[in-house]
Amino acid sequence: MAKAKFDAAILNSEDKYRSKIFPNTSAGFLQFLDWLAKHNALGAHLCMETTGIYGRDLANFLVQKQLLVSVVNPAQIHAFGKTELNRAKTDKADARLIARYCRMHRPAPWAPPAEEIATLQALVQRLEDLLGLRMMENSRLEAATGPARESVEAVLQFIEQQIEMVRLQIQIHIDQHPGLKSQKELLSSIPGIGDNTAATLLAFLSPVERFHSAKQVVAYAGLNPRIRQSGQWAGKSPIAKTGNALLRKALYLPAVVAKHHNPIARRQLS
Template sequence: MEIKAHLGLDISKNKIDCCLLINNEAINFIIDNNSNGFNNLLTQFAKYKIGLNTIHVCSEATNVYYLPVSKFLFENGALVSVVNPSIIKSYAQFKLKRVKTDKQDAKLIAEFCAKENPEKWQPESVEQVKLKSLHRRIEQLLEMQIMEKNRLSVADSVALHSINQMIDFLSKQIELCRQEMQDLINKSEQLMRKQKILQSIVGIGKTTAQILLSVMIDLDKFPTYRHLVSWLGLSPIIRDSGNKKGLSTISKMGNRPIRKALYMPARAACTRSKLWRSWFEAHLARGKHPKQVYVLMMVKLVKYAYTCLKNNTYFDVKRHQDVGAEEMGV
């Protein structure tokens, strides 16, 4: 079906600013970010005689607020796209936009949708949603636990008992969430095998495998491991111009919680594993900073995780001993 209209959504917790583009005419309105608001959206489509199968909807991936309306529209037959907020920010700079309001942002997203035709979005599986939600909750609990631990050193003696109780409570809640993640995985033979495959990779343990499964439960949206590396924000950014040689950094445009979860396993693989210790030391001898090598190892772990899951095979330590030796020039 031919696309006749484009809808840009600027989504916040309680409301959604909408801009409907029909034949280059912008129609702005606001709806609530709840089921009543979504039904009002259908009323607006009917008002302008726009069928759901003839409209392309686009929004930014803002926290979790975009999920309900995106899923609602997808289930009702609309073509839905969800893009990285950095893309819209760059598009605004390209258009030399000087005004930033919710109304203007919705219009900008609609124009981007009409011009660039972003790829189709599909809802994640139920298991993936649950795993990501539990991981998100664990991250929140860990942050609260760190805050409480930081208070211990400066707290008055009368408050110490309360702080220690809160730390113990948070520790129990973290373990409960991790157990819920594992119980969810144990309900599926396929997920259990995927977790075992991930744990066969040097540096990846049970907890990291749980977290990676929240992303890698469905690899079909990543044609190659490089797409996954880029999606996680681990791909390099190189800025060279003329005689000026800029520093290369990772993009950090992707999934921060997964990058965070990969850092310590990568560090452990570099400093403690027999397989990668000599590889790590060889990079240090060439002048690399340890953190640079840790990032290289994070990319390696993602590559191995992708390849092993894609081929449904366990990590072969012997094979990668030979590869490690070749990379060091042995």
């Protein structure tokens, strides 16, 4: 998936491929649908990588057409490619690799988030972008002088206004949805969980019912340790980082607070 186009590959029962490039637009989605129909592949298991905004519209389109589609973490596809000792790295080759992965592993079907969750995700992501812009402008402010400094200060003032506005929009959005509001109240009752952290957790963990244990949440966020050990040698065990980066960031400070002030968490984190 790319901003302007996407590469598709059909893998049939005879291990033969059909490949084609389509525009990443509404018209391109219809062309892709016609192409699938032409090759009797409307009943196929479709699979695509998680590519943020570039693939979101296509995934939603396919689900609306009641096609079976899975959205897979690119790290899984990359690891699968290593098992095949792949040397080629092109969009066409990647599309065929995803097709082989899908046929072998049959990943779970993807379902789009509920509308209120999708809206919350967009607001939380926008807030994170604004916070990043504020940090960059604050760094520029340290070196700015004269008219340049006045310009940076004006931009910072505007960014601060936008941050407050988006935070208010997040609060209003959560309050307007009873399910989100009740879950936020539960999260906020945990020491170390503030409004911003609660909003991020709601945005990227909902629906929480899909997780059956804390370990599943840890793995989903990419916070599980990646153990490196061979024979008598044992390397450091960094976290896997295969999940949502915003989710990991949101959980970091609450973990620090819990380690210092919650005796149960202190024993678990020590």
